[in-house]
Amino acid sequence: MSPIRLPAVIYATQPGHKTRDDLNYGDMTEHELKTVYGLDDVSAKVNPYNFTRKSEISLTPFMDYSAFNFPTSSVTDPFDHDPALFRRLHDEMLNTLNRQQCSDILFDEMMALSKPFALYGAYSELIVKMINHLQGNSGTVFRNYLLNKALKDQIDHDFSASSSLRRIKFFLIKNIDWKEKVLHEESRSLLTSEIGFGKVPKFNRMKDKINGMGITVHDTYATQITLKSLSINDSEFKACINYKSQDHFxxxxxxILKMKFHSLRFFRIWFVLQRYEKFAFRPFVTEMEAEICLSGGKP
Known part of the structure; x- marks a missing residue:
């Protein structure tokens, strides 16, 4: 039997365990969004389908009528001619937006509505950074040191029996050939199965609902765990484990068909900004990475 060759991938999420529909964008019409997904009431501030403000703007008595370019020979005072018509024209002029103006208002509203999901802690600013990345519309991978920190913190503080790190540690203790001071290559598939029976890092704890991680990551789309180094002496081992995780924002x-999402304006705005053909803001992949060192003694 041969020693394991390092670095060695000891776990990788199986492809196809999730759909990639959350990376689609600009693929829905107004009719589909309203009839299939019930997205009539999206924003409290604008109508995203016709790019108009929702709030009524009162007519100022000091408006500049020259903006309407009325022939002075036929109309001397617009209000004497048809006050209702000019009031409507005036309101439409102030309430009509272009695509960018409308999307800017939607993103501002989305940002304000995100606050209850990120009330406190080191990761609360992540949602602001990720909404800004969505608004930038580059579709590029998002990386940030706070994601790496959050991943490491989650792994370090998962003391449950299903913790992947805990399973790796106890597997090494039991399966290292202490006489030869080596972990055999043949053990790798067994270690992969052991990790698979547990759980990979996720952010679905109670505190994640308000610390910014539940709204930014929550679950993970793919995880790869690599045994980077392993040193063994007569009585203990030391190992370095690398975690890489991906998610989709x-x-x-x-x-959006789930009540917990559909009932919240934050998600209705997000879905329309992403999926409506006239906006089509591109979702993106988030990547995070952490390295954990652990040790254990000979049983």
Missing amino acids: GLDKDD
Whole structure:
């Protein structure tokens, strides 16, 4: 039997365990969004389908009528001619927006509505950074030191029996050939199965609902765990484990049909900004990475 060759991938999420619908964008019409997904009431501030403000703007008595370019020979005072008509024209002029103006208001509203999901802690600013990345519309991978910190913190503080790190540690204790001071290559598949029976890092704890991690990551789309180094002496081992996780910052069709998402204006705005053909803001992949060192003694 041969020693394991390092670095060695000891776990990788199986492809196809999730759909990638949450990375689609600009693929829905107004009719579909309203009839299939019930997205009539999206924003409290604007109508995203016709790019108009919702709030009524009162007519100022000091408006500049020259903006309407009325022939002076036929109309001397617009209000004498048809006050209702000019009031409507005036309101439409102030309430009509272009695409960018409308999307800017939607993103501002989305940002304000995100606050209850990120009330406190080191990771509370992540949602602001990720909404800004969505608004930038580059579709590029998002990386940030706070994501790496959050991943490491989650792994370090998962003391449950299903913790992947805990399973790795106890597997090494039991399966290292202490006489030869080596972990055999043949053990790798067994270690992969052991990790698979547990759970990979996720952010679905109670505190994640208000510390910013539940709204930014929550679940993970893919995880890879690599045994980077392993040193063994007569009585103990030391190992370094690398975790890489990916998630998608985007909403899929199933998400918005769930009551917990559909009932919140934050998610309705997000879904329309992403999926409506006239906006089509691109979702993106988030990546995080952490390295954990552990040790254990000979049983």
